[in-house]
Amino acid sequence: MSNKNVFRWWWSWESEKIERWIEAQEIQGWHLVQVKSNLLRFQFAKGSPRTMRYVFDYQYDVAEDYKQLYEDAGWEQMYAKNNWYLWRKSYLADHPEQRPEIYSDVDSIVQRNNRIKTTLLTVGLVLIPILIMNMMLQPMWQIRTTILVVYLLIFALFLYGITRLNAQNRRLQEKSTSLKQ
Numbered sequence: 001m002s003n004k005n006v007f008r009w010w011w012s013w014e015s016e017k018i019e020r021w022i023e024a025q026e027i028q029g030w031h032l033v034q035v036k037s038n039l040l041r042f043q044f045a046k047g048s049p050r051t052m053r054y055v056f057d058y059q060y061d062v063a064e065d066y067k068q069l070y071e072d073a074g075w076e077q078m079y080a081k082n083n084w085y086l087w088r089k090s091y092l093a094d095h096p097e098q099r100p101e102i103y104s105d106v107d108s109i110v111q112r113n114n115r116i117k118t119t120l121l122t123v124g125l126v127l128i129p130i131l132i133m134n135m136m137l138q139p140m141w142q143i144r145t146t147i148l149v150v151y152l153l154i155f156a157l158f159l160y161g162i163t164r165l166n167a168q169n170r171r172l173q174e175k176s177t178s179l180k181q
Contacts, residue, residue, distance in 0.1 A: 002046045004030065009040060012116050013164045015056040026052040027093075035079040035086060051093040053100045054078075057085040058115050070102065083119075106176040113165045124158040127151060 010018040022032055022042065030044035032054070039056075055075075059066070060083060067077060070087055079086035089100045103109045131151045138144045 003033070004044050004046075006042045006044065007037075007040060008042060011161060012058070012120075013113075013161045013168070015058075019054045019056060022054045023052060026050055026054075032078060032088070038082060039079065039084055039086070050090060052088050052090050054086065054088045055100075055102045057087065057102060058083055058112050058119075059085060060115060074100075075102065083115075106172045109172055110169045113169050117162050117165050120158045120161050124155055127154065 008018065008021065018039075025032065025042075025044055027049050029047055029049045031047045031050070032042060032052075033045045034043040035041070036043070062085075067080075070077065073089075075087040075089045077085065078088055087102055091098050091100055103112070131147070134147050135144050138147060
């Protein structure tokens with residue numbers, strides 16, 4: 001049996017893309033065995049193709065029965081660290097309409113996205129005093145300029161992520177509203 005380790009960068013606001021990528025690996029016969037390095041390195045073992053649903057969840061405070069609820073519903077936990085959870089569940093390839101979901105409604109996905117937005121915003125706000133201290137303590141203007149550019153890029157990335165999550169929430173809510181009518 002052969003194995004492969006894959007480093008795959010992804011953004012927290014695009015978890016559906018990495019879910020689809022892992023699912024495509026399963027269809028090709030590469031079974032996810034382990035996830036490491038804060039959800040960036042994936043270890044696969046070669047086997048027969050199978051249809052699996054992978055879903056990321058982001059939770060701050062999980063209830064005691066959180067894991068048990070998913071396991072009772074047939075989900076297997078593949079990763080749990082730093083508020084991120086990766087779940088998987090098999091389903092029949094010839095019944096794609098039965099593709100499992102952990103989110104029962106649009107509001108659950110919006111709440112998950114809001115939790116990610118809050119984390120991005122909190123980290124961004126924490127970086128502001130660190131930026132100010134670095135700027136004040138650094139005597140050389142060239143280094144201060146470099147520090148400022150790096151922090152501005154980080155802030156722009158966080159703002160981009162928050163904007164993407166807001167847009168996704170709007171699309172989900174519009175879709176939900178149109179389905180109800």
